[in-house]
Amino acid sequence: MAAPMLRGCCPGRRWALACIDHSSRHGRGAPTGSRCSGKRGQSSVAPQHLATAGKLRKGEHEWAAVVGLEVHAQISSNSKLFSGSQVHFVAPPNSLVSFFDASLPGTLPVLNRRCVEAAVMTGLALNCRINKKSLFDRKHYFYADLPAGYQITQQRLPIAVNGSLAYSICVGAKRSQVINKTVRIKQIQLEQDSGKSLHDDLRSQTLIDLNRAEGQLRVDANISVHRPGEPLGVRTEVKNLNSARFLARAIDYEIQRQIRELENGGEILNETRSFDFKLGCTVPMRDKEGKQDYRFIPEPNLPPLLLYDSESLPAGADPQQVVNIDQIREQLPELPSVTREKLVQQYGMLPEQSLTLLNEVGLLEFFQNVIKETRAEPKKVTSWVLNTFLGFLKQQNLAVSESPVTPSALAELLDLLDRKAISSAAAKQVFRELWASEGKTPAQIISEKKLELMQDQEALEQLCQATLEEHPQVVMDVKKGNPRAINKLIGLVRKATLSRAEPAVIKEMLEKKLSS
Amino acid sequence: MLGWTLREVSAALKQGQITPTELCQKCLALIKKTKFLNAYITVSEEVALRQAEESEERYKKGHSLGELDGIPVAVKDNFSTSGIETTCASNMLKGYIPPYNATVVQKLLDQGALLMGKTNLDEFAMGSGSTDGIFGPVKNPWSYSKQYREKRKQKPHGETEDSNWLITGGSSGGSAAAVSAFTCFAALGSDTGGSTRNPAAHCGVVGLKPSYGLVSRHGLIPLVNSMDVPGILTRCVDDAAVVLGVLAGHDCRDSTTVQDPVKPLTLPNLTDVSKLCIGIPKEYHVPELSSEVQSLWSKAAKLFESEGAKVIEVSLPHTRYSIVCYHVLCTSEVASNMARFDGLEYGHRCDINVSTEAMYAATRREGFNDVVRGRILSGNFFLLKENYENYFVRAQKVRRLIANDFVNVFNSGVDVLLTPTTLSEAVPYVEFIKEDNRTRSAQDDIFTQAVNMAGLPAVSVPMALSNQGLPIGLQFIGRAFCDQQLLTIAKWFEKQVQFPVIQLQETMDDCSSVFENEKLTSVSLKQ
Numbered sequence A: 001m002a003a004p005m006l007r008g009c010c011p012g013r014r015w016a017l018a019c020i021d022h023s024s025r026h027g028r029g030a031p032t033g034s035r036c037s038g039k040r041g042q043s044s045v046a047p048q049h050l051a052t053a054g055k056l057r058k059g060e061h062e063w064a065a066v067v068g069l070e071v072h073a074q075i076s077s078n079s080k081l082f083s084g085s086q087v088h089f090v091a092p093p094n095s096l097v098s099f100f101d102a103s104l105p106g107t108l109p110v111l112n113r114r115c116v117e118a119a120v121m122t123g124l125a126l127n128c129r130i131n132k133k134s135l136f137d138r139k140h141y142f143y144a145d146l147p148a149g150y151q152i153t154q155q156r157l158p159i160a161v162n163g164s165l166a167y168s169i170c171v172g173a174k175r176s177q178v179i180n181k182t183v184r185i186k187q188i189q190l191e192q193d194s195g196k197s198l199h200d201d202l203r204s205q206t207l208i209d210l211n212r213a214e215g216q217l218r219v220d221a222n223i224s225v226h227r228p229g230e231p232l233g234v235r236t237e238v239k240n241l242n243s244a245r246f247l248a249r250a251i252d253y254e255i256q257r258q259i260r261e262l263e264n265g266g267e268i269l270n271e272t273r274s275f276d277f278k279l280g281c282t283v284p285m286r287d288k289e290g291k292q293d294y295r296f297i298p299e300p301n302l303p304p305l306l307l308y309d310s311e312s313l314p315a316g317a318d319p320q321q322v323v324n325i326d327q328i329r330e331q332l333p334e335l336p337s338v339t340r341e342k343l344v345q346q347y348g349m350l351p352e353q354s355l356t357l358l359n360e361v362g363l364l365e366f367f368q369n370v371i372k373e374t375r376a377e378p379k380k381v382t383s384w385v386l387n388t389f390l391g392f393l394k395q396q397n398l399a400v401s402e403s404p405v406t407p408s409a410l411a412e413l414l415d416l417l418d419r420k421a422i423s424s425a426a427a428k429q430v431f432r433e434l435w436a437s438e439g440k441t442p443a444q445i446i447s448e449k450k451l452e453l454m455q456d457q458e459a460l461e462q463l464c465q466a467t468l469e470e471h472p473q474v475v476m477d478v479k480k481g482n483p484r485a486i487n488k489l490i491g492l493v494r495k496a497t498l499s500r501a502e503p504a505v506i507k508e509m510l511e512k513k514l515s516s
Numbered sequence B: 001m002l003g004w005t006l007r008e009v010s011a012a013l014k015q016g017q018i019t020p021t022e023l024c025q026k027c028l029a030l031i032k033k034t035k036f037l038n039a040y041i042t043v044s045e046e047v048a049l050r051q052a053e054e055s056e057e058r059y060k061k062g063h064s065l066g067e068l069d070g071i072p073v074a075v076k077d078n079f080s081t082s083g084i085e086t087t088c089a090s091n092m093l094k095g096y097i098p099p100y101n102a103t104v105v106q107k108l109l110d111q112g113a114l115l116m117g118k119t120n121l122d123e124f125a126m127g128s129g130s131t132d133g134i135f136g137p138v139k140n141p142w143s144y145s146k147q148y149r150e151k152r153k154q155k156p157h158g159e160t161e162d163s164n165w166l167i168t169g170g171s172s173g174g175s176a177a178a179v180s181a182f183t184c185f186a187a188l189g190s191d192t193g194g195s196t197r198n199p200a201a202h203c204g205v206v207g208l209k210p211s212y213g214l215v216s217r218h219g220l221i222p223l224v225n226s227m228d229v230p231g232i233l234t235r236c237v238d239d240a241a242v243v244l245g246v247l248a249g250h251d252c253r254d255s256t257t258v259q260d261p262v263k264p265l266t267l268p269n270l271t272d273v274s275k276l277c278i279g280i281p282k283e284y285h286v287p288e289l290s291s292e293v294q295s296l297w298s299k300a301a302k303l304f305e306s307e308g309a310k311v312i313e314v315s316l317p318h319t320r321y322s323i324v325c326y327h328v329l330c331t332s333e334v335a336s337n338m339a340r341f342d343g344l345e346y347g348h349r350c351d352i353n354v355s356t357e358a359m360y361a362a363t364r365r366e367g368f369n370d371v372v373r374g375r376i377l378s379g380n381f382f383l384l385k386e387n388y389e390n391y392f393v394r395a396q397k398v399r400r401l402i403a404n405d406f407v408n409v410f411n412s413g414v415d416v417l418l419t420p421t422t423l424s425e426a427v428p429y430v431e432f433i434k435e436d437n438r439t440r441s442a443q444d445d446i447f448t449q450a451v452n453m454a455g456l457p458a459v460s461v462p463m464a465l466s467n468q469g470l471p472i473g474l475q476f477i478g479r480a481f482c483d484q485q486l487l488t489i490a491k492w493f494e495k496q497v498q499f500p501v502i503q504l505q506e507t508m509d510d511c512s513s514v515f516e517n518e519k520l521t522s523v524s525l526k527q
Helices: A113-125 A244-263 A325-331 A336-347 A351-359 A363-373 A378-396 A407-418 A424-436 A442-449 A457-470 A472-480 A485-496 A503-515 B006-014 B020-033 B045-061 B103-110 B146-154 B173-180 B197-203 B237-247 B291-306 B317-340 B356-367 B370-383 B385-411 B437-444 B449-454 B483-497 B505-517
Strands: A004-007 A064-074 A137-140 A150-153 A160-171 A177-192 A196-200 A205-209 A217-226 A236-241 A272-276 A281-284 B040-043 B072-076 B114-119 B186-191 B206-209 B229-234 B277-281 B310-314 B416-420 B458-465 B471-477
Touching (some): A236 A244, A351 A363, A363 A378, B006 B237, B103 B186, B114 B173, B197 B206, B197 B229, B197 B458, B237 B483, B317 B449
Antiparallel strands (some): A004 A064, A137 A150, A217 A236, A272 A281, B206 B229
């Protein structure tokens, strides 16, 4: 059917990476092991504990929340999990549908090797145990965009289990405090993505797109609350969350809702809910069939998926026919935690800076390219990339790849700054100009706008002298001992130089003259 | 010439005694003449004639593709055929024209075979009579044979000639009848619990169920994926070997086919059977077994013994659980496999459009017959969360025990097992339908089904005519992937027993005209 998904626990046409994790705010939430099975999931990554942050609200200290996530991630592959059809984002509806994808009678699934490798690599990156033997199952339900009437997934014996992901979050007023956390990954499973239904309410029709390469990431959150020391509460599942912000809001809301419900003497139903992002609340999904029994059955058309390591690899095995875990381990790129640690060590970065640098797609590469081309101090580069550059991007809602300023241009600018050819203030102005007028080099802008620092000491001395003479009252204030008066003079001189002189140099000159 | 074997007619084509087009036309004429048998659902006349022309060109240039070039074949209507309607004898797929060929069909065509048409079956291959499809039952050609008619004349009976026609067995009854009535030289069936071997036995032809994993299932509309195998129906064992040689081998579209390269299949002429060990499973002596089949089975065992083979009694203790175990596994997979028939992408769709669910329900009710719906219902019951362990998982365990029985027997030195294929010879339709499909399937698959559980190769070979003048076949069961050894032994046996050729010519003319007069057929006969 569709593209491969990795799934935490849900069905998907792509492989799903599923991870589920449960944690409680008080750190005692035992993993329930309950895998949420979403009705139509894709690939899921794992559950995490989201001990929800935030202030304690009334009565909240008596409750613990347990959260498990089922993360569906689409595998980046050229063809689908079980068919040779291509995967493309913007392809016209139903243009990439093989006979198997349309579930024509007699067609059989053939497992995509690339997807297996991606799942193994994900498992290794998430410290999972890779199962050398995993199985595929059929999960049944009738839905218009599920043409076979079942979805092929890994319910009983998934490709990877028992992993963990360490991550850090910044807290505190300035988000300067870094807290390290670990989330447990229950399992990673390969799963077929379902199709896409487009509902035309006007004509009361549903249109089906079996290309099935839609969102790259989708999360279902399972949430329950209980009193510490008591058994876990009944969980609800909030489905189809497609951004981290909505995920957090949905979980926070759902925890509060459940606590409120229970404190008012109500009960929590084991139900699926959706998040209404406009109203900021979760609402029950209309599920006419009630509780689903998916009637799992082993997929008879796919033999067990066997993986090997260098030790167990059969002699003379065709490399095209086997997947070697050790070989994939060697191909594993540097993991973000290692990269962050290196940045801190190598460039004297603060941990929170390294976090920001890695959280923005392409930002690390941008930073490294600037570093390569400039003589400026790494700390300076860090500050410029994370404050000035990222600030501009955010303001205009651009991705790093869309930036009008290239790493080379920024490197050149920082070099000029480093050589004291321009002032910091002028550098900011040059950056603004760079952003606005693509194609110009910093040197061109500086020369056009006459922003270079005054190299002529005499001329600067003359300006200082003239300023002193023009403002006798301020000079008097200085002499009377008003410490702030000198700043006014510095400002006046800078203005006269059109910001082309460093305040420190001006200050030095003025002080010399005033004391003489 | 139409009564020749595939290899004989292949030689005739090669020597130019007949052209592919002439052969094709003769077969087409016979198909029309025997339309009353209801063996074919679709006759692909145009396709066959075009293929015959192409074949003829090749023969003229001396570039024949091999033994199958120019040979008329038929294919059971549950194999996908590109551009040719594929119905599974079900309303659900009436009018469904697949856009692709099943791998086995493609392989036949690649060898130059001529596709005469799609043969009749029980709906979705669920049955053992070829009586439960929407196109009506298949009639056993032996009902109209001189051998059977003469025996009947000796008995006083009041019925009209035709009211006692016999079933073919099933579910590949159309394919068996097509080969038996000389309308083609080989046919594809499918075999999930005996569906190729059973009608082969009733129709006096050879029915081969290859090892699971040897022949691709891609394009075979599934009944039970873990047991389905494309079957081969021919007039002799050598012909079955020729066809198997073409069909066997890995298919990248079917992950359950074995990777090992398959060598061309040629069967040696066995002259000495003294080194063979033939196993006779004692559990197959069931009370329902007819005395005639029983005595032929013993006779066959004695034949091997007299030629020096070691014949020993063996035990397959779990065979008695095979039927009930099969019921659970079969219906469970059926429930799953049939889920795709929802009226959305292809096939039948009802007129109801108040909701998707209502449309599904009505479509499936209209599209499937009672047998299919019954199996879907049972299967879904067995797969319910609360039942899964008690039914499906247990049945899988029993399946393993059944398979292990065979492993143990073969490990003890047995080369092949010799068993009956069916309980008795073919019965009249009026008798057959006195029991329901489920009862019949359970009875009729008794000797054949365990083989599918274990994935072993097995072949039914016609041995002799019963007192009524009807064919009785025996089954040989081989070790997994020892299909060639199995067929070699079957070939020796076939040579010893010299099963008589069906004598249809005289009676058929009468019958076809009778049917024409009764307007049961609309074909104009070229006499």
